[in-house]
Amino acid sequence: MKIAIAILIAIIGSSLAAPAKDSQILEENFIRDDFGQYSYNFLSGDGVARTEQGSFKTNEEGTGNILVQKGGYRYLLPGGELVEVNYVADENGFRVTGTHLPTPPPLPVV
Numbered sequence: 164m165k166i167a168i169a170i171l172i173a174i175i176g177s178s179l180a181a182p183a184k185d186s187q188i189l190e191e192n193f194i195r196d197d198f199g200q201y202s203y204n205f206l207s208g209d210g211v212a213r214t215e216q217g218s219f220k221t222n223e224e225g226t227g228n229i230l231v232q233k234g235g236y237r238y239l240l241p242g243g244e245l246v247e248v249n250y251v252a253d254e255n256g257f258r259v260t261g262t263h264l265p266t267p268p269p270l271p272v273v
Contacts, residue, residue: 186211199230210245211238222254229254 191205204214215234222229235249248261 203234209239212236220253 187208189206189208193201193203195201198219200216200218202214202216204212206212213234213236215232217230217232219228220231221227231251231253233249233251235247237245237247239245244263246261246263248259248263250257250259252258
């Protein structure tokens with residue numbers, strides 16, 4: 164279930180970060196090695212940018228691999244506010260931070 168949610172959020176994030184049809188892509192790179200590790204980024208003329216890296220690490224049992232993805236994207240809202248989102252997806256789930264997301268208040272000292 165966590166993986167399905169992480170994939171759904173990543174797809175939504177990717178669609179938000181995808182350049183508009185009339186925006187020219189100024190830079191785009193995709194590198195992948197024989198082990199499935201990769202690095203991807205793009206920058207469009209309207210300031211939309213996306214970056215992501217993926218690599219594998221061995222699970223705690225040593226019986227398999229876990230894909231670890233780290234990345235982020237940014238775009239401008241119609242009013243000119245910059246939105247930046249960063250995320251990590253691994254064995255602990257999908258964790259995201261962003262300039263537009265609320266942050267919880269600090270925990271009280273006990």
